[in-house]
Amino acid sequence: EPEVTQTPSHQVTQMGQEVILRCVPISNHLYFYWYRQILGQKVEFLVSFYNNEISEKSEIFDDQFSVERPDGSNFTLKIRSTKLEDSAMYFCASSLGSSGSYEQYFGPGTRLTVT
Amino acid sequence: AQSVAQPEDQVNVAEGNPLTVKCTYSVSGNPYLFWYVQYPNRGLQFLLKYITGDNLVKGSYGFEAEFNKSQTSFHLKKPSALVSDSALYFCAVRPPNTDKLIFGTGTRLQVFP
Numbered sequence: 258e259p260e261v262t263q264t265p266s267h268q269v270t271q272m273g274q275e276v277i278l279r280c281v282p283i284s285n286h287l288y289f290y291w292y293r294q295i296l297g298q299k300v301e302f303l304v305s306f307y308n309n310e311i312s313e314k315s316e317i318f319d320d321q322f323s324v325e326r327p328d329g330s331n332f333t334l335k336i337r338s339t340k341l342e343d344s345a346m347y348f349c350a351s352s353l354g355s356s357g358s359y360e361q362y363f364g365p366g367t368r369l370t371v372t
Numbered sequence: 373a374q375s376v377a378q379p380e381d382q383v384n385v386a387e388g389n390p391l392t393v394k395c396t397y398s399v400s401g402n403p404y405l406f407w408y409v410q411y412p413n414r415g416l417q418f419l420l421k422y423i424t425g426d427n428l429v430k431g432s433y434g435f436e437a438e439f440n441k442s443q444t445s446f447h448l449k450k451p452s453a454l455v456s457d458s459a460l461y462f463c464a465v466r467p468p469n470t471d472k473l474i475f476g477t478g479t480r481l482q483v484f485p
């Protein structure tokens with residue numbers, strides 16, 4: 258069964274550094290998402306992406322964040338200057354369509370630790 | 373504010389007994405409703421969804437969920453629990469005209485032999 262994959266599984270970085278989290282969505286999916294979960298808190302939506310454009314973003318997704326689909330398979334989340342409060346589990350997801358009837362398939366997550 | 377509540381942090385049930393994991397939501401309009409399960413070191417795995425129609429929906433691994441519009445609930449159920457069902461379960465809601473899923477805090481299900 259096709260799966261969403263994410264690399265790395267764990268990333269440790271120093272405050273102020275840039276990080277790029279990578280995801281490979283399911284191959285025939287067209288819609289891509291990033292969520293995050295701060296330890297002990299709910300999973301929160303960050304951004305959705307379709308046709309090389311952001312289609313929706315949350316208030317969390319400020320100018321420090323960016324997303325990109327650099328080629329036909331990868332989907333990345335970049336944090337330009339990490340802060341301590343960016344420490345979280347980051348989940349990538351993809352779906353076949355954008356309608357709410359299409360479920361989103363999640364990757365295993367990247368645990369980001371900012372020191 | 374739109375929200376999803378899972379009132380139980382943990383549910384304990386003996387193997388073979390029925391289980392229920394509760395979820396209520398506060399979202400305007402007619403949202404789409406989902407259940408996901410998370411096993412250790414794995415991503416959120418889709419279990420089932422309610423879009424429209426029959427209030428009882430069936431999903432993977434023998435799970436089902438009952439939608440109740442008047443109570444704005446979407447409880448997850450299984451007639452006979454297995455030890456292998458032990459995991460973290462998340463209820464999620466997708467409001468109309470939005471891409472995002474709004475998640476509950478998760479409920480840890482522990483099935484004892």
